[in-house]
Amino acid sequence: MPMTRLLPLALALCLSAWTHAAPIAESLVRIEAASQEPNYKTPWSPGTVVSGVGAGFVIDGDRIMTNAHVVSNARFLTVSKEGDPKPYTARVLHVAHDCDLALLKVDKAEFFNGTSPLEFGGLPEIESVVSVYGYPIGGKRLSVTRGIVSRIDFQTYSHSGVDSHLTIQIDAAINPGNSGGPVMQDGKVVGVAFQGYSGDVAQNVGYMIPVPVVERFLKDVEDGKYDRYIDLAISYQNLFNPAARRALGLEDDDRGVMVGAVYGGGSSDGILKAGDVLLEIDGYPIASDGSIRLQNGVVPLTEIVERKFRGEKAKLVIIRDRKKQTVAVPLDDPWPFTLQSNAYDEKPRYVIYGGLVFQPVDRNFLATHDPSNQRLNYSFDFFVEDEIYRDRKELVVLSNILPDPVNAHTGDFRYSLINEINGRRIQTLQDVAQAFAKPEEYYVIKTADVGPPIVLERKAVLASTENILKRYGIASEQNLEK
Amino acid sequence: MNPLLRLIAFCILAQAAVLGGAFQPRFQQQSQPTPVPSPSPATSIETPTQVTTRSIIRVNSTNQAYDYQSPWQKKPSYSRRGLGVLIGENRILVTADLVANSNFIELEKAATGEKSTATIERISYECNLAILRATNPIFLYGMIPLPLEGKVSIGDSATVLQIEPNGELARTPGRISSISVAPYPLENLGLLAFKLSIPLQQRDGSFTLPAVRDDKLVGLLMRYDARNQTADIIPMPVISRFLDSVKFPRLGVSYSPLRDPQLRRYIGLKEPGGIYVTKISPKSSAASAGLREGDVILAVNGLPLDQDGNYEDAEYGRILFSHISSTLTAPGGKVVLKILRNTKIEEITVKIEPMDRSNTISPSFIADAAPPYFILGGMVFVELSRPYLQEWGVEWTKNAPQRLVNYDAFQDELPTDRGKIIVLAQILPSPDTLGYDHIDNVVVKELNGRPIKSIADLAEAAKHPVEGFQKIELEEDPKWLFLDAASIEANRAELIKHYALPATERLDSATSALP
Numbered sequence: 001m002p003m004t005r006l007l008p009l010a011l012a013l014c015l016s017a018w019t020h021a022a023p024i025a026e027s028l029v030r031i032e033a034a035s036q037e038p039n040y041k042t043p044w045s046p047g048t049v050v051s052g053v054g055a056g057f058v059i060d061g062d063r064i065m066t067n068a069h070v071v072s073n074a075r076f077l078t079v080s081k082e083g084d085p086k087p088y089t090a091r092v093l094h095v096a097h098d099c100d101l102a103l104l105k106v107d108k109a110e111f112f113n114g115t116s117p118l119e120f121g122g123l124p125e126i127e128s129v130v131s132v133y134g135y136p137i138g139g140k141r142l143s144v145t146r147g148i149v150s151r152i153d154f155q156t157y158s159h160s161g162v163d164s165h166l167t168i169q170i171d172a173a174i175n176p177g178n179s180g181g182p183v184m185q186d187g188k189v190v191g192v193a194f195q196g197y198s199g200d201v202a203q204n205v206g207y208m209i210p211v212p213v214v215e216r217f218l219k220d221v222e223d224g225k226y227d228r229y230i231d232l233a234i235s236y237q238n239l240f241n242p243a244a245r246r247a248l249g250l251e252d253d254d255r256g257v258m259v260g261a262v263y264g265g266g267s268s269d270g271i272l273k274a275g276d277v278l279l280e281i282d283g284y285p286i287a288s289d290g291s292i293r294l295q296n297g298v299v300p301l302t303e304i305v306e307r308k309f310r311g312e313k314a315k316l317v318i319i320r321d322r323k324k325q326t327v328a329v330p331l332d333d334p335w336p337f338t339l340q341s342n343a344y345d346e347k348p349r350y351v352i353y354g355g356l357v358f359q360p361v362d363r364n365f366l367a368t369h370d371p372s373n374q375r376l377n378y379s380f381d382f383f384v385e386d387e388i389y390r391d392r393k394e395l396v397v398l399s400n401i402l403p404d405p406v407n408a409h410t411g412d413f414r415y416s417l418i419n420e421i422n423g424r425r426i427q428t429l430q431d432v433a434q435a436f437a438k439p440e441e442y443y444v445i446k447t448a449d450v451g452p453p454i455v456l457e458r459k460a461v462l463a464s465t466e467n468i469l470k471r472y473g474i475a476s477e478q479n480l481e482k
Numbered sequence: 483m484n485p486l487l488r489l490i491a492f493c494i495l496a497q498a499a500v501l502g503g504a505f506q507p508r509f510q511q512q513s514q515p516t517p518v519p520s521p522s523p524a525t526s527i528e529t530p531t532q533v534t535t536r537s538i539i540r541v542n543s544t545n546q547a548y549d550y551q552s553p554w555q556k557k558p559s560y561s562r563r564g565l566g567v568l569i570g571e572n573r574i575l576v577t578a579d580l581v582a583n584s585n586f587i588e589l590e591k592a593a594t595g596e597k598s599t600a601t602i603e604r605i606s607y608e609c610n611l612a613i614l615r616a617t618n619p620i621f622l623y624g625m626i627p628l629p630l631e632g633k634v635s636i637g638d639s640a641t642v643l644q645i646e647p648n649g650e651l652a653r654t655p656g657r658i659s660s661i662s663v664a665p666y667p668l669e670n671l672g673l674l675a676f677k678l679s680i681p682l683q684q685r686d687g688s689f690t691l692p693a694v695r696d697d698k699l700v701g702l703l704m705r706y707d708a709r710n711q712t713a714d715i716i717p718m719p720v721i722s723r724f725l726d727s728v729k730f731p732r733l734g735v736s737y738s739p740l741r742d743p744q745l746r747r748y749i750g751l752k753e754p755g756g757i758y759v760t761k762i763s764p765k766s767s768a769a770s771a772g773l774r775e776g777d778v779i780l781a782v783n784g785l786p787l788d789q790d791g792n793y794e795d796a797e798y799g800r801i802l803f804s805h806i807s808s809t810l811t812a813p814g815g816k817v818v819l820k821i822l823r824n825t826k827i828e829e830i831t832v833k834i835e836p837m838d839r840s841n842t843i844s845p846s847f848i849a850d851a852a853p854p855y856f857i858l859g860g861m862v863f864v865e866l867s868r869p870y871l872q873e874w875g876v877e878w879t880k881n882a883p884q885r886l887v888n889y890d891a892f893q894d895e896l897p898t899d900r901g902k903i904i905v906l907a908q909i910l911p912s913p914d915t916l917g918y919d920h921i922d923n924v925v926v927k928e929l930n931g932r933p934i935k936s937i938a939d940l941a942e943a944a945k946h947p948v949e950g951f952q953k954i955e956l957e958e959d960p961k962w963l964f965l966d967a968a969s970i971e972a973n974r975a976e977l978i979k980h981y982a983l984p985a986t987e988r989l990d991s992a993t994s995a996l997p
Binding site for chain 2 (some may be wrong): 235238239240241242243244246247248258259261273275327374375380381385409410411442444450451452453454455456457460476482
């Protein structure tokens with residue numbers, strides 16, 4: 001996880017629109033979103049409604065492109081054009097939380113009268129000038145800022161918190177409200193403004209999503225749905241050390257990286273092995289720091305995989321046991337990683353039984369609860385690396401106890417991972433619901449922490465349920481759907 | 483200001499700095515200590531004790547702990563001052579934390595300022611007690627040992643002794659407000675302690691203060707909470723046990739109260755009271771006796787336990803049962819447990835021995851011992867221990883590398899033959915470690931194909947490079963590291979010189995200071 005925190009640009013308030021002579025302004029869209037964020041401490045509540053503003057732009061097919069974080073958890077969306085104060089209701093057509101992009105459609109086709117879809121350019125050159133369009137804080141009207149391309153590199157996308165993709169850093173001011181706005185060069189879109197550092201961390205550092213990432217998203221949704229990014233699901237390490245190179249039988253040519261972990265169930269499982277040396281990917285030579293040289297510069301080797309889709313293959317030249325060979329890795333999406341990313345447009349799942357609240361732990365949960373349970377925190381942090389997911393598909397915990405006579409003596413079990421209920425191994429929240437659905441005299445809950453089992457008597461629980469739900473204002477004793 | 487007072491003032495400030503730092507403050511919540519202590523303002527509730535400085539002696543100890551991150555060196559030294567009690571011929575009782583990691587111990591007569599050196603006769607970090615011995619016994623001639631008193635009860639008064647700068651005793655009376663099993667500092671194990679309600683003043687030398695009653699010693703002060711004005715006192719039963727045997731017997735069970743009626747009905751418990759055994763420490767007395775997780779302990783030596791684990795002690799009232807097994811019973815002695823197992827009542831006799839800590843994977847407390855380490859071509863290897871993790875500061879459970887914290891927290895769950903956790907702690911950059919300098923705090927699995935369970939294993943395996951390489955296998959990324967065996971030998975002298983290393987290895991945790 002990065003040490004400094006990238007802030008997704010929160011949406012600024014802005015009310016009026018304004019005519020602009022340039023054709024770019026004709027395609028610029030102001031998006032107003034009313035969104036509702038659930039609270040993982042009260043997972044049964046629908047959440048508080050907040051509103052915000054972001055930018056977007058018209059692309060071909062009467063679609064509006066913006067950031068995923070502008071429309072995440074949205075309940076109601078309106079869009080308006082520059083120079084036309086009328087708001088039109090809009091809907092999310094596709095959203096990609098792993099690369100912070102979204103496409104909107106507008107209910108009334110007349111919205112697009114007078115707009116012209118913007119076209120995409122390529123990767124801009126370092127030091128070339130770009131213009132950023134949007135509705136940032138500091139005023140109500142359209143704002144244009146200018147800057148140069150400072151750096152092209154991989155960056156963590158703070159919206160999901162775990163995905164890294166190619167990113168372009170520019171020195172033009174990018175502020176809350178710029179989100180989703182186009183970054184232009186020579187009349188073409190070269191990026192979508194999306195994140196920056198708050199002023200106390202770094203100044204004149206703004207980031208945009210470059211065209212390769214945008215185009216991948218557009219191609220992905222051609223079949224009508226968005227699939228996640230795919231991944232090699234390996235870790236690799238540099239091979240600078242001369243002794244390491246000789247030990248692995250490599251020449252002194254600064255090429256190749258060594259595979260560290262091959263995550264079970266991932267794309268490379270059974271194809272790559274720890275200790276393999278990766279020399280080439282799809283014909284591009286891999287340097288000893290894991291980088292490859294593309295036409296626009298040096299990028300990590302994963303950029304090759306980034307541009308592919310599920311089911312496609314990555315061709316690797318490797319050295320195994322000092323022999324060169326070629327392997328093809330069919331690429332798939334890395335499911336265990338999703339637990340560690342921020343989730344949106346999801347309802348919190350929970351089961352309440354006898355006032356005991358059970359919840360699956362994900363990043364959203366941890367952001368609200370901040371538990372101090374060592375075993376839970378370890379299981380979350382090392383979920384992928386130590387393959388905890390082989391043992392537990394979800395990390396189900398006892399997250400709270402809603403006080404009631406039935407649980408008056410249950411004790412303090414907060415945030416303990418649930419191991420089993422009446423002998424049934426708990427892999428998912430669904431297992432918890434099923435265990436309690438089966439009538440038994442006693443329910444015996446065993447946790448991963450040291451302590452006696454938690455025992456609930458069915459008849460006592462049944463007698464208490466209605467009171468508990470009423471007292472704590474809970475509409476339903478469980479929600480198993482995202 | 484006369485020179486003596488100035489010296490004292492300096493000492494107090496020096497100590498205040500230490501207290502504010504890494505060490506557990508003896509006087510919590512204490513604001514700026516005044517350089518010149520004023521006489522005790524308390525009016526005595528009882529007749530003040532007649533104990534004189536002829537039984538009490540100042541102890542000044544200069545202590546220095548190892549730097550676990552750079553284990554070839556020690557941290558800055560610090561001094562602690564306290565009062566020792568003469569309890570027999572050339573036997574001075576103090577708390578262990580006064581002299582933990584001591585380099586140099588000095589005895590000082592309060593009245594005359596005469597000084598002599600001292601050594602540790604015995605020390606126990608379990609009960610936080612030590613006995614010192616003057617190097618020259620003649621130094622103690624004319625002093626009178628203080629008799630010991632075990633009979634106290636709640637509500638009794640006790641007087642804590644301090645020494646004024648002029649060498650006079652300051653006597654502060656207090657009252658015993660509770661007697662219970664409480665966690666002791668250092669090893670954090672529970673033993674009997676008194677709580678004394680007392681308005682103590684910060685004075686020069688606050689480690690180890692004697693508590694007396696009727697001219698007899700009733701205990702030593704081990705903690706003072708200035709906000710609540712309560713002192714924790716190590717009482718006579720613990721002191722007596724320590725005088726008999728340095729190590730305390732331990733049952734080795736974790737338990738949970740049995741308050742939940744649903745749980746009581748489920749396990750078929752009809753009798754009142756009882757506690758639920760939640761964990762048996764590996765290789766403990768309880769494990770040897772066949773006690774199991776899930777057993778309910780109903781009585782100890784015929785004394786019934788309530789649902790919180792207390793029994794009715796003839797002397798002290800309701801006390802946690804562990805007082806019987808860890809203090810009232812001598813090591814090797816027996817306790818009889820009445821247990822409920824699978825709804826049947828059974829009796830089980832446990833021979834209680836001190837905990838065998840020789841094979842502890844990650845010890846929670848280490849003093850007077852030098853941490854083992856091994857340096858291979860700039861890679862520094864250490865054994866995982868709590869003191870190593872505590873180098874990350876007070877918030878070490880959050881800030882230290884989580885894999886290591888996890889090993890420490892759940893070490894009981896590791897296979898019994900796991901051995902020590904060997905950590906590649908840091909890399910001293912050198913031409914041999916080029917490209918490795920970002921690596922730290924990763925766990926070593928093998929060296930040259932040999933499993934590593936101790937620093938000594940590592941040193942042995944390093945003697946057998948494979949095809950000219952030292953091949954290090956780690957448990958996590960990066961999985962393998964290679965060093966050129968010949969090159970690191972050739973660069974060894976340079977590395978030692980460059981980083982001023984006294985040695986590239988210490989294979990055993992050689993104890994220092996103790997005979």
